[in-house]
Amino acid sequence: MDIIITEAMGAPGLEVLRKSGYSVQYDPSLWSDVERLKAAVAKAKALIVRNQTKVNKELLYDLKNIKIIGRLGVGLDNIDLGTTAAHGIPVVTAKNANAVSVAEYVLAAILTISRPLLAASADVKAGGWNRKCFGGTEIQGKTLGLIGIGEIGHRTGIKAKALGLNVIGCDPRLTSYDIAPDLTGITLVSEEEVLRQSDFVSLHVPLLPSTSNLIDRAALARMKSTAYVINTSRGGVVNEEELYEALTHNQIAGAVLDVLHTEPPGAEHPLFSLPNCLMTPHVAGAAQEALNRTSLLIAAAVLLELGGDVSKYRVDVNSWL
Missing domain, CATH: 3.40.50.720 (NAD(P)-binding Rossmann-like Domain)
Known part of the structure; x- marks a missing residue:
């Protein structure tokens, strides 16, 4: 599987990914099962998460083929940026979408x-x-x-x-x-x-x-x-x-x-x-229009990075560490 999506993603962006020619596994509950998550992403080229998936050293250790991590949102506290940088894995966020x-x-x-x-x-x-x-x-x-x-x-x-x-x-x-x-x-x-x-x-x-x-x-x-x-x-x-x-x-x-x-x-x-x-249950940025914008932005950024280009939504790790 080329692209693994471990949490809920808006339909417009998901449709873009499914029509891209890459194989896509969409499992919104995958984040909650660490062992199944590790097995699923072991051979993936792209990983797309929200705020529940813990992209930590344990998970990143097994990500040998990952070229890009997409974050459906803007917060990065669930992603170990030091380790992603050490592995040379860029991260893109949906900056300003919500x-x-x-x-x-x-x-x-x-x-x-x-x-x-x-x-x-x-x-x-x-x-x-x-x-x-x-x-x-x-x-x-x-x-x-x-x-x-x-x-x-x-x-x-x-x-x-x-x-x-x-x-x-x-x-x-x-x-x-x-x-x-x-x-x-x-x-x-x-x-x-x-x-x-x-x-x-x-x-x-x-x-x-x-x-x-x-x-x-x-x-x-x-x-x-x-x-x-x-x-x-x-x-x-x-x-x-x-x-x-x-x-x-x-x-x-x-x-x-x-x-x-x-x-x-x-x-x-x-x-x-x-x-x-x-x-309220973490819904401030979850208006339907925001979810749709976020999904489209991340889909486009991930596909750009998989194609070998640099997205303008790539995270500057130095500003976060």
């Missing part, structure tokens, strides 16, 4: 926090008519703080400003030639000021040693008691135990988490018990 989807999720989270329509609807259907409880608050004039101003942060900022939010942000990876802040109208401040000034803190950073537990007890202590944290990046960026402490002690108003340290979480996860913590 940026609109994630940005819209962040705005949906802010609106859900501010105008509790679902809770109001449930109350009315239960016989209530509590206008004082469900009026909510306006978001115009509030401050959105972005930690990370890549393509997703940029698009989130544009949409937020259109709704009347003030937008501030920081990004240690921002270079002097990045134009996102100027195009978006994001006011650049320090990370400490983002935490201190924001009514909503939205996280848009990769999971790296420098960002692991970025939102910890100290960071939460800098936030307003009326502020919310929104995480659509990676679960490891937020210290969940210390977030639980902050939420139970009303140190901050609440949180919206699309990602968790362990996915799916165990049934006894302490954050489940908190009404001021909204949780």
Whole structure:
């Protein structure tokens, strides 16, 4: 088999691969069986994964024929880039393909926090008519703080400003030639000021040693008691135990988490018990249009690399290590 796909892939990209002339094995559950996975990919030329497949040293050791690894998404914490580089295996990601989807999720989270329509609807259907409880608050004039101003942060900022939010942000990876802040109208401040000034803190950073537990007890202590944290990046960026402490002690108003340290979480996860913590199953970037774009982009990039060319979506490993 030439191309192995171990997790769910959008139909448009899958169709492109199947019509390419390469043989394709599509098994969305393959990632969950390590031994079957190793056997399947041993002779493959291309491996396409999402975020569940652990492309680690153990798996890479057996990948003698792999020419390219495609990542259906942008996060790379499930891929051992040091080992892929050592084996000379390039990696391509669906950079920017889900940026609109994630940005819209962040705005949906802010609106859900501010105008509790679902809770109001449930109350009315239960016989209530509590206008004082469900009026909510306006978001115009509030401050959105972005930690990370890549393509997703940029698009989130544009949409937020259109709704009347003030937008501030920081990004240690921002270079002097990045134009996102100027195009978006994001006011650049320090990370400490983002935490201190924001009514909503939205996280848009990769999971790296420098960002692991970025939102910890100290960071939460800098936030307003009326502020919310929104995480659509990676679960490891937020210290969940210390977030639980902050939420139970009303140190901050609440949180919206699309990602968790362990996915799916165990049934006894302490954050489940908190009404001021909204949780979704890693769907911020999973709007149907985003899934289709991602599948087409990765299909095209993988085929280009198999043909001996270099895709513009190839990962610069040095920027991640």
